[in-house]
Amino acid sequence: MNSVEPVLSVSKFLRSRIDAGDFPSAVYVVAEKGEPVFADALGDAVLAPEKHPATLETIYDLASLTKPLVTGLLCARLVQAGTLTLDAPVAEYLPEFNRPDKNSLTIGHLATHTSGLPAWRPLYLLASKKEAALEAIANETLEYKPGERVVYSDLGFIVLGFLLQRLTDTSLVESAQREIFDPLKLQHTFFNPARAMQTGIAACEAGNAYERDMCETGAAKDPAATGLGTNWRSQMIWGEVHDGNAYFLGGAAGHAGLFSNALETLRIADQFIADQSELLARETCALFRQNLTEGLNEARSFAWQLAATSDSTGGPALPPDAFGHTGFTGTSCWIDASDQSVFILLTNRTHNRSLPFANINAVRREFHSLAVAALNVRS
Numbered sequence: 008m009n010s011v012e013p014v015l016s017v018s019k020f021l022r023s024r025i026d027a028g029d030f031p032s033a034v035y036v037v038a039e040k041g042e043p044v045f046a047d048a049l050g051d052a053v054l055a056p057e058k059h060p061a062t063l064e065t066i067y068d069l070a071s072l073t074k075p076l077v078t079g080l081l082c083a084r085l086v087q088a089g090t091l092t093l094d095a096p097v098a099e100y101l102p103e104f105n106r107p108d109k110n111s112l113t114i115g116h117l118a119t120h121t122s123g124l125p126a127w128r129p130l131y132l133l134a135s136k137k138e139a140a141l142e143a144i145a146n147e148t149l150e151y152k153p154g155e156r157v158v159y160s161d162l163g164f165i166v167l168g169f170l171l172q173r174l175t176d177t178s179l180v181e182s183a184q185r186e187i188f189d190p191l192k193l194q195h196t197f198f199n200p201a202r203a204m205q206t207g208i209a210a211c212e213a214g215n216a217y218e219r220d221m222c223e224t225g226a227a228k229d230p231a232a233t234g235l236g237t238n239w240r241s242q243m244i245w246g247e248v249h250d251g252n253a254y255f256l257g258g259a260a261g262h263a264g265l266f267s268n269a270l271e272t273l274r275i276a277d278q279f280i281a282d283q284s285e286l287l288a289r290e291t292c293a294l295f296r297q298n299l300t301e302g303l304n305e306a307r308s309f310a311w312q313l314a315a316t317s318d319s320t321g322g323p324a325l326p327p328d329a330f331g332h333t334g335f336t337g338t339s340c341w342i343d344a345s346d347q348s349v350f351i352l353l354t355n356r357t358h359n360r361s362l363p364f365a366n367i368n369a370v371r372r373e374f375h376s377l378a379v380a381a382l383n384v385r386s
Contacts, residue, residue: 017377018047021352021370025050029365030337030354032061032209036269037378038349041283043270045381052209053245054359059206066195066208066268067353068249070334073265074164076275077183079310080286081171082118084186087291090174093118093309100170103145114170116153117163119299119307123149124162129222131238131255140256141169157305161252161262168261180259190286191274196267198248198259205246208266211336212357212364214241218251220362249336249357263334269351276340276349279311279330283347296328296344314341322372324379325350339371350378 021033032050036043046063053059069076085091091100093115098105104112116122125147134143144162151158168179175182180198188196200208219239240254248254250263258264267275277283281292294309306313311330314321321331321341331341337356342349352374356364 017045017374017381018049020373020377021047022049024367024370028360029367029370030356031358032065032355034061034063034065034067034269034353035374035378036063036273036349036351037382038273038277038351039382040347041277043273044385045378046269052355053206054210055243061209063270064195064207064268065353066200066204066266067338067355068209068211068334068336069265069267069272069338069353070250070263070336071161072272072332072334072338072340073263074261075279075310075332076272076340077179077187077265078164078167078171078261079118080275080278081182081186082114082167083287083291083294083309085171085174086294087288097166097170100173101141101145101166103141104166106145108149109145112149112153114167115299117167118309120157120159120163120305121154121300121303121307122160122163123151123153123155123158124160124166125150126158126160126162127221128162129218130165130252132222134255137256140252141166155303157300157303157307164262165252165256165260171261178259179261187275187278187286191278193267193271193274196265196271196275198264198266199257200246200266202246208246209353209355210243210245210358211249211355212360213243215239215244215251216362217357217364269353272340272351272353273349276342276351279342280344280347280349292344295330295342318368320368320371322375324376333368333371337367341375348382350375
């Protein structure tokens with residue numbers, strides 16, 4: 008770490024957003040060629056019942072960063088091995104999808120959010136047990152023809168998580184540990200953190216207020232859903248997965264459940280850069296920069312959004328083939344493979360906040376602009 012001035016510009020901006028109430032804490036790392044260049048930790052990772060200041064070691068619920076960092080990476084390794092192909096029908100691997108409306112649905116559709124599946128459904132209300140969740144998704148009516156448009160869908164990546172388990176005959180947790188965490192020697196990255204680690208983890212909201220609101224009054228309201236109003240978590244979600252479907256599925260799913268700190272998130276992010284990856288071949292890494300949804304409403308690569316997307320959270324400072332992802336809890340990771348640079352911003356925007364939570368996409372864009380400027384000043 009060097010050059011104090013650029014770090015101050017980024018940190019000062021994030022501190023202003025903490026003071027404005029967007030989130031109680033922010034930890035960031037800006038890296039080049041696998042090495043952290045700028046990093047800082049600001050605010051409080053936990054405000055109540057007692058304050059815990061954020062540090063570079065603070066572990067965050069990465070939420071939907073699970074999609075590319077675990078599910079996407081594991082799928083890419085299977086594609087590389089020839090076990091999985093993007094144009095193969097999902098029904099070839101999961102017979103639950105062998106039905107007339109879903110026979111044209113492919114692995115590539117799931118990985119690029121062009122499956123036609125709904126964006127979200129409360130599986131914990133639609134399935135009696137987690138083993139029935141895949142069937143519940145297969146029973147959903149497609150909202151559009153596969154490949155027709157991009158609609159970001161948790162359900163698609165939940166299906167990919169089940170597919171990985173079916174293909175490997177191993178749980179997602181075990182596969183991630185064997186294929187990612189152990190080879191990279193990660194010590195603070197996992198699903199379902201131990202209770203003893205709680206004080207080192209950033210807290211989320213009290214209960215499932217956001218999802219409960221969607222189920223009871225929002226677009227997801229479904230009179231056919233069973234169990235509505237029961238078994239909602241009411242305590243502060245701290246040290247367990249925030250996402251309701253991931254919680255229902257045992258804390259680990261294809262769309263959410265991963266916990267990590269900023270520096271170990273960087274280690275995983277580096278695996279998507281051809282010149283740095285220890286887990287993927289150069290030709291596999293090319294998939295993450297390639298626009299697989301050309302002509303559609305969003306530019307999507309394999310498991311990532313491209314900065315070429317209008318109003319992407321990458322912002323104008325990143326090149327069109329930079330790729331990134333966000334997490335509902337307030338996390339984000341963007342990668343510029345051409346410059347071998349990585350931008351990680353972890354916040355816990357749901358903690359100690361009332362609905363609606365702050366939309367921090369503008370914050371993410373400004374963070375990237377300031378970080379890129381800081382890298383340019385350094386060079």
